[in-house]
Amino acid sequence: MENTLIVLLGPTSVGKTDISITIARHFNCEIISADSRQFYREMIIGTAVPSEEQLAEIKHHFIRFISAEDYYSASLFERDVLKILPGLFKKNNLVLMTGGSAMYIDAVCSGIDDIPDVDPSVREKYTAKYQEEGISGLRLALKILDPDHYDKVDLKNPKRIIRALEICETTGRPYSSFLTKQKLERDFRIIKTGLERPREELYKRINERVDDMISSSLEKEAESLHELKHLNALNSVGYRELFDFFEGKISRDKAIELIKRNTRRYAKRQLTWWGKDKEIKWFGAEKADEIIKYIETAIRYS
Numbered sequence: 136m137e138n139t140l141i142v143l144l145g146p147t148s149v150g151k152t153d154i155s156i157t158i159a160r161h162f163n164c165e166i167i168s169a170d171s172r173q174f175y176r177e178m179i180i181g182t183a184v185p186s187e188e189q190l191a192e193i194k195h196h197f198i199r200f201i202s203a204e205d206y207y208s209a210s211l212f213e214r215d216v217l218k219i220l221p222g223l224f225k226k227n228n229l230v231l232m233t234g235g236s237a238m239y240i241d242a243v244c245s246g247i248d249d250i251p252d253v254d255p256s257v258r259e260k261y262t263a264k265y266q267e268e269g270i271s272g273l274r275l276a277l278k279i280l281d282p283d284h285y286d287k288v289d290l291k292n293p294k295r296i297i298r299a300l301e302i303c304e305t306t307g308r309p310y311s312s313f314l315t316k317q318k319l320e321r322d323f324r325i326i327k328t329g330l331e332r333p334r335e336e337l338y339k340r341i342n343e344r345v346d347d348m349i350s351s352s353l354e355k356e357a358e359s360l361h362e363l364k365h366l367n368a369l370n371s372v373g374y375r376e377l378f379d380f381f382e383g384k385i386s387r388d389k390a391i392e393l394i395k396r397n398t399r400r401y402a403k404r405q406l407t408w409w410g411k412d413k414e415i416k417w418f419g420a421e422k423a424d425e426i427i428k429y430i431e432t433a434i435r436y437s
Contacts (some may be wrong), residue, residue, distance in 0.1 A: 169234030246319030
């Protein structure tokens with residue numbers, strides 16, 4: 136059998152974790168997590184990591200393996216996944232990668248542009264600029280340094296803008312000049328599957344998950360990380376809203392409302408991204424048996 140990477144993707148709260156365990160159990164394979172927020176060992180409740188029982192049943196990779204204070208990126212994830220895959224394929228010709236971080240999944244499946252590392256002091260400079268001037272200051276700087284990327288980037292996402300600015304300053308070149316979008320060939324087969332639910336049902340699950348996180352002491356976890364709020368890892372839905380509550384900028388109820396709203400918006404952006412990928416075969420989120428049959432058929436006849 137040809138070495139095959141099975142990809143199970145989908146928006147936040149759609150139900151990837153439970154289905155991934157079912158698939159991995161069926162094929163007796165290990166799981167690579169492609170959820171970038173689950174990489175950080177300090178962030179547990181707010182990132183919905185698999186349960187201890189699930190982690191004990193199926194070997195997972197890239198779960199809570201670095202600190203929120205460590206720099207990590209899609210290009211480093213690509214490097215690290217490609218480094219461990221040969222060893223995983225020696226144990227089983229099938230490996231399952233699951234998650235919702237679209238850029239990280241694309242990096243493994245198609246490669247990512249060779250963008251240089253940056254000086255941490257440059258990142259700190261633009262993080263401080265964001266804290267002092269807000270996102271409007273970042274937007275203005277990007278419009279001056281890289282107007283082409285300014286026209287394409289999500290202008291509501293400070294993390295993406297800071298990333299572009301730090302590359303511009305470090306290299307002296309526009310960030311857009313590094314984005315060639317050349318798909319790389321892999322020496323393993325890739326089968327992409329996606330989970331979907333009706334939008335109202337998905338949004339209901341998101342709201343319920345946020346309520347569960349609050350009940351599970353998300354506030355306590357966020358409070359313990361408040362002093363790290365300047366880090367990119369903590370500029371995440373579920374944490375930044377609570378930081379504003381701790382600082383008296385908004386009420387507790389407003390913070391919870393914003394976590395739900397911003398999580399729904401994130402799910403919408405995920406689906407928009409994947410809507411362009413014609414290689415994904417979509418399934419209802421309860422259709423584990425159909426997904427398994429599809430994978431088996433794809434393996435047998437491709």
